[in-house]
Amino acid sequence: MIGVMPRQAEAERNDRALLEAAREVLAVDGAHASVASIAARAGVGIGSLYRRYRSKTELFQHLVEIALDQWTEIAERGLAHDDPWDGLVHYVTSAVGIGSLAPLAGMVTITDEMAEKNARSDKAFAALIDKAHEAGVLRADVTAIDVLLLVEQLGKSPLIEQLQRQGREDLLEAARDARRRVIAIALDGLRPSDHPLPGDPPGMDLFSERWA
Numbered sequence: 001m002i003g004v005m006p007r008q009a010e011a012e013r014n015d016r017a018l019l020e021a022a023r024e025v026l027a028v029d030g031a032h033a034s035v036a037s038i039a040a041r042a043g044v045g046i047g048s049l050y051r052r053y054r055s056k057t058e059l060f061q062h063l064v065e066i067a068l069d070q071w072t073e074i075a076e077r078g079l080a081h082d083d084p085w086d087g088l089v090h091y092v093t094s095a096v097g098i099g100s101l102a103p104l105a106g107m108v109t110i111t112d113e114m115a116e117k118n119a120r121s122d123k124a125f126a127a128l129i130d131k132a133h134e135a136g137v138l139r140a141d142v143t144a145i146d147v148l149l150l151v152e153q154l155g156k157s158p159l160i161e162q163l164q165r166q167g168r169e170d171l172l173e174a175a176r177d178a179r180r181r182v183i184a185i186a187l188d189g190l191r192p193s194d195h196p197l198p199g200d201p202p203g204m205d206l207f208s209e210r211w212a
Contacts, residue, residue: 015052017042022063023099028161030103035059060108063101068117070098075124084135089187091128092151096183100155105210139192145202147190154183 021042025033035056039049053059074094081087125144132138160175 011052014042014044014048017044018049018052018059019063019066022059026101026103027099027156028165033103057108060104061111061114064104064108064114065117067098067101068114068121071095072117072121072124074098075121075128078128079124079131084132085137087128088132088138088147088190091125092147092154092187093183095151096154098155100152102152102210108211110211136192138190139197141197141201142190143201145204145207146197148207149202150186150190154186 018038022033022038025038025041029037035049036046038059039046042049049059053062074091077094078087078091081090125148129138129144129147133140157175157179160172160179163171163175
């Protein structure tokens with residue numbers, strides 16, 4: 001039993017490292033992300049990866065499931081805020097930290113469990129947007145899809161990615177501060193305004209059809 005616990009703890013550490021590495025590699029390589037690069041970034045052998053996941057698809061499916069749980073949790077926490085604006089800010093900043101899984105669109109077969117988790121996440125997020133609209137803190141012409149697309153855009157930071165590739169640890173904290181400023185500027189753009197947004201509001205099909 002004593003020998004089992006360290007092995008289990010090691011497996012859990014490897015799992016967390018693999019999932020974090022997969023997110024980081026996806027942010028840079030997108031659909032071209034390889035299992036080898038994910039394993040190397042996580043600091044685990046390719047054999048360890050395949051002992052935990054039978055294929056890259058299974059790894060990515062698990063990654064989507066975890067992200068959906070996280071998005072549901074941050075939406076529900078946002079709804080729990082007394083101030084609807086604070087709740088919306090909590091969601092956006094937390095979701096940006098989770099990162100976008102858009103590069104996986106069209107690459108991963110949607111399982112029943114993924115669909116169920118997605119429905120729960122969508123419901124909580126829609127309630128958060130409705131609460132912000134009803135309180136008048138979110139501009140009336142901003143839709144839920146607008147906010148999701150904003151999160152997707154803010155989830156990628158070319159500056160931070162470039163500095164990480166260059167090994168410039170001395171500049172990373174300043175780059176993260178700069179990213180936080182950009183996020184704050186973008187959030188201010190969600191506040192009510194007399195200037196209408198251009199074009200027609202995006203529909204759910206624009207956001208979700210790429211996963212088909």
